[in-house]
Amino acid sequence: MSGARSYHAGLAAEDAVARLYETNGAQVLERRWRGTAGEVDLILEQGGTVVFVEVKQSRDTGTAALHLTDRQAARIYAAAEEFLATRPGGLLTETRIDVALVDGQGNITIIENAIAG
Template sequence: MTSHLTPRELGTHGERLAEEHLVGLGYRILDRNWRWQKGELDLVAEQGDEVVFVEVKTRRSQTYGPPEESITRAKRDKLIQTAYAYLGSANRQDVHWRIDVVAIDMERDGTVIRLEHIVSAVEGD
């Protein structure tokens, strides 16, 4: 039951659900909660020869709209900068990569209403 989870715990729960989803699709998880001075990547995965950065958004309420709508232009820019930082630190600047979003809506009791994996959801200019 997740009705008493803090926002941080809810986010962690959502990240676990997203990871299970990705692994079920054949992705290989490379990193979790990778931090850089200007941002964080929830999940870093590999699908074939492509690196996939995954932003996970989990909500228990539609009061503020669906979770994927919370990705602002500033958040998008930060994700792109952080992805470049990850690739540089891993010496993988020459790989193909993308940023996906996994949006999760759930009931107050933790029942998942919707888990949507949006491929290439975040794009640079």
């Protein structure tokens, strides 16, 4: 997949994942939030919990899952800590880090608490 096509497919996947979370009562706080540690695709609030979501898109969910490296997981965790430092509850805020896998047909699989510190 070309760079531009891949970029736009990623944006479409993020939009679809955000809509799914919103359907389930979440509020989008940030999209593509960038701190010094890196970027988080989606940051939502759902039932008092701040949810950080890494979106991975590929032709199938298995391949999409393989795109998440240990280095990326560490970056997401560090960026999440950085974001939480801006919140009133700081690092005591209830949180989780999910991974959303999107296949080529637009099917979404959410893995809650996929990344633990």
